[in-house]
Amino acid sequence: MREKAKLEDVAKLAGVSPTTVSRVLNNRGAISNKTRQKVNAAIQELNYHPNEIARSLFISKTNLIGLIFPTTAHPFYGEMVFHIEKILSEKNYKVLICNTMNQAQKENSYLNMLLANQVDGMIVGAHNIGIEFYQKANLPIVAIDRKVSETITVVSSDNYSGGRLATEEILNQGRTKIIHINSVRQEEAPSSYLRRQGYEDVMKEHGFPYKTYELELPFDTKGKKQILSDILNRHPDLEGMFVSDDLTAALALSMIRKQDKDIFVVGYDGTEAVTTCLPELTTIVQPIKAMAQLAVDLLLKEINSGFKDIQKNYILPVTVRRGEK
Amino acid sequence: MREKAKLEDVAKLAGVSPTTVSRVLNNRGAISNKTRQKVNAAIQELNYHPNEIARSLFISKTNLIGLIFPTTAHPFYGEMVFHIEKILSEKNYKVLICNTMNQAQKENSYLNMLLANQVDGMIVGAHNIGIEFYQKANLPIVAIDRKVSETITVVSSDNYSGGRLATEEILNQGRTKIIHINSVRQEEAPSSYLRRQGYEDVMKEHGFPYKTYELELPFDTKGKKQILSDILNRHPDLEGMFVSDDLTAALALSMIRKQDKDIFVVGYDGTEAVTTCLPELTTIVQPIKAMAQLAVDLLLKEINSGFKDIQKNYILPVTVRRGEK
DNA sequence: ATGAAAGCGCTAACAC
DNA sequence: GTGTTAGCGCTTTCAT
Numbered sequence: 001m002r003e004k005a006k007l008e009d010v011a012k013l014a015g016v017s018p019t020t021v022s023r024v025l026n027n028r029g030a031i032s033n034k035t036r037q038k039v040n041a042a043i044q045e046l047n048y049h050p051n052e053i054a055r056s057l058f059i060s061k062t063n064l065i066g067l068i069f070p071t072t073a074h075p076f077y078g079e080m081v082f083h084i085e086k087i088l089s090e091k092n093y094k095v096l097i098c099n100t101m102n103q104a105q106k107e108n109s110y111l112n113m114l115l116a117n118q119v120d121g122m123i124v125g126a127h128n129i130g131i132e133f134y135q136k137a138n139l140p141i142v143a144i145d146r147k148v149s150e151t152i153t154v155v156s157s158d159n160y161s162g163g164r165l166a167t168e169e170i171l172n173q174g175r176t177k178i179i180h181i182n183s184v185r186q187e188e189a190p191s192s193y194l195r196r197q198g199y200e201d202v203m204k205e206h207g208f209p210y211k212t213y214e215l216e217l218p219f220d221t222k223g224k225k226q227i228l229s230d231i232l233n234r235h236p237d238l239e240g241m242f243v244s245d246d247l248t249a250a251l252a253l254s255m256i257r258k259q260d261k262d263i264f265v266v267g268y269d270g271t272e273a274v275t276t277c278l279p280e281l282t283t284i285v286q287p288i289k290a291m292a293q294l295a296v297d298l299l300l301k302e303i304n305s306g307f308k309d310i311q312k313n314y315i316l317p318v319t320v321r322r323g324e325k
Numbered sequence: 326m327r328e329k330a331k332l333e334d335v336a337k338l339a340g341v342s343p344t345t346v347s348r349v350l351n352n353r354g355a356i357s358n359k360t361r362q363k364v365n366a367a368i369q370e371l372n373y374h375p376n377e378i379a380r381s382l383f384i385s386k387t388n389l390i391g392l393i394f395p396t397t398a399h400p401f402y403g404e405m406v407f408h409i410e411k412i413l414s415e416k417n418y419k420v421l422i423c424n425t426m427n428q429a430q431k432e433n434s435y436l437n438m439l440l441a442n443q444v445d446g447m448i449v450g451a452h453n454i455g456i457e458f459y460q461k462a463n464l465p466i467v468a469i470d471r472k473v474s475e476t477i478t479v480v481s482s483d484n485y486s487g488g489r490l491a492t493e494e495i496l497n498q499g500r501t502k503i504i505h506i507n508s509v510r511q512e513e514a515p516s517s518y519l520r521r522q523g524y525e526d527v528m529k530e531h532g533f534p535y536k537t538y539e540l541e542l543p544f545d546t547k548g549k550k551q552i553l554s555d556i557l558n559r560h561p562d563l564e565g566m567f568v569s570d571d572l573t574a575a576l577a578l579s580m581i582r583k584q585d586k587d588i589f590v591v592g593y594d595g596t597e598a599v600t601t602c603l604p605e606l607t608t609i610v611q612p613i614k615a616m617a618q619l620a621v622d623l624l625l626k627e628i629n630s631g632f633k634d635i636q637k638n639y640i641l642p643v644t645v646r647r648g649e650k
Numbered sequence: 651a652t653g654a655a656a657g658c659g660c661t662a663a664c665a666c
Numbered sequence: 667g668t669g670t671t672a673g674c675g676c677t678t679t680c681a682t
Binding site for chain 4: 344345384
């Protein structure tokens with residue numbers, strides 16, 4: 001295995017100094033055409049690739065962005081990560097991906113790893129360690145759907161309206177016996193709380209009883225099914241369910257079909273993947289692409305402004321996607 | 326924004342030499358307990374994080390792995406990337422993610438980016454540029470579902486058997502008028518060709534006519550639907566379809582339902598997400614986690630053996646997942 | 651238009 | 667046990 005060529009090798013082969021090669025590479029300063037050609041020829045011949053690591057070390061900038069999310073295996077995050085990476089790569093940034101699987105310990109060690117690797121910034125959509133860990137990082141960070149904070153910018157979609165819309169969608173079907181299934185409330189994640197609030201407010205306004213299940217949903221399908229089954233049994237006359245995650249909603253839907261019940265299910269997220277698989281599911285659509293775009297824009301602004309206080313909360317609107325008949 | 330502490334700052338504060346700090350950090354050599362404590366205290370106080378970039382530069386190893394895939398927005402790749410990252414992170418490797426969106430130009434520039442960033446190796450599941458680009462990289466690489474090559478290890482699942490199984494599954498329903506829908510054949514991607522071969526061989530063996538559509542499927546759902554609709558119209562008496570991608574199969578399924586036809590659809594991939602959304606779909610399940618594990622194992626072996634010739638093709642078995650009634 | 655030299659933050663000989 | 671020194675591959679003053 002031939003050793004990798006370095007800048008010095010190129011310089012020697014081209015008969016110039018390392019400085020000159022560097023100038024050609026970075027298009028800086030004035031270079032004669034003849035020199036440029038010699039250098040380029042040498043680069044070609046040696047199949048030379050500049051060492052970004054060395055470059056990063058010198059300029060104290062890596063163009064590396066860390067992404068911390070629960071798991072790309074979930075379509076919501078898979079699509080979110082896709083959009084973020086796509087937008088960042090167009091601006092010449094590279095993306096380090098971290099799947100925390102909702103484990104605080106992993107999130108913490110990923111955070112330290114990213115700091116050690118000198119990322120220029122981070123986009124965080126995981127919710128398990130205190131915001132103070134991130135504040136200590138002293139780095140441009142944008143959070144997605146996280147707790148409001150004095151120093152970290154948050155991008156989210158309108159979870160409260162989402163909860164309201166979902167509930168109204170069911171009520172519009174003439175159904176009033178409606179429960180809500182949510183993930184367990186996490187201190188740092190207001191989204192589930194807001195969705196719940198939206199649901200409960202609407203029910204209260206109409207004077208209907210409401211019931212929210214905050215579940216610590218297990219990762220495996222079997223466990224989820226068991227829990228859902230118990231809930232269905234407990235509500236034999238149920239007419240509607242607002243389930244704050246499409247995948248769990250899908251599970252509920254298929255159980256309902258099997259039991260030949262008539263329960264109207266509304267889900268949450270509205271990813272491409274789930275919409276393709278389950279076009280009949282009514283769901284609240286989060287603007288994933290727009291959230292990704294905004295998060296990136298804000299992050300790059302922080303990075304380029306020297307991390308000054310443009311911290312704020314941004315809330316993007318959600319929409320209803322009515323299931324196809 | 327306080328400047329980042331560096332090793333030298335820690336050394337000064339602790340009243341020792343940089344070397345000693347480095348030794349404490351890396352647990353190398355013999356250090357007195359007292360010194361270790363002083364150093365650790367200084368590290369704490371300064372909130373010091375070792376600069377991995379500088380370290381990488383010196384030791385000529387980044388512990389960085391590049392992942393090149395079409396898009397994490399597709400559940401198959403989303404899940405694949407999740408598993409790969411999870412396994413790699415346990416071995417202290419970091420992951421740079423690249424979404425090529427099936428564009429050769431992007432794939433090529435990602436490849437160069439990864440080389441410039443001194444990745445220790447790559448796992449590639451995209452199929453748009455010639456294998457020779459990768460060979461030039463002169464780096465440990467494992468390909469997933471790519472063309473067989475003399476110098477690059479390939480991990481795939483048994484696409485030929487998958488094609489056969491899918492077809493037999495439909496025949497077992499007593500259906501014989503079966504078509505196959507595949508993505509357009511790409512020179513470097515044998516998987517679609519092998520699935521097609523499996524389908525056609527089984528049909529031939531039974532003496533039934535066969536028809537394969539190799540489609541350049543557009544990215545948008547609308548376009549896909551149009552194409553599928555045309556195909557359905559062309560085959561009014563169709564009894565079965567083998568569609569070599571679950572998402573496209575899901576689209577076909579919902580159209581078939583709407584038209585109230587009786588066509589048995591078998592898909593391909595068997596991801597968690599699609600299985601959850603569409604438990605009634607029969608599909609060929611690729612062993613995503615096992616493929617990820619094997620790909621990582623082989624890659625790390627190449628990296629640690631100094632990239633010697635353990636190149637080979639590994640084919641993992643697929644299974645049938647029968648749709649729930 | 652080009653080159654010499656210093657240094658980004660770290661580690662590994664090699665001393666003592 | 668601990669420190670001194672050189673250097674990983676690059677860029678950038680500061681010369682010329």
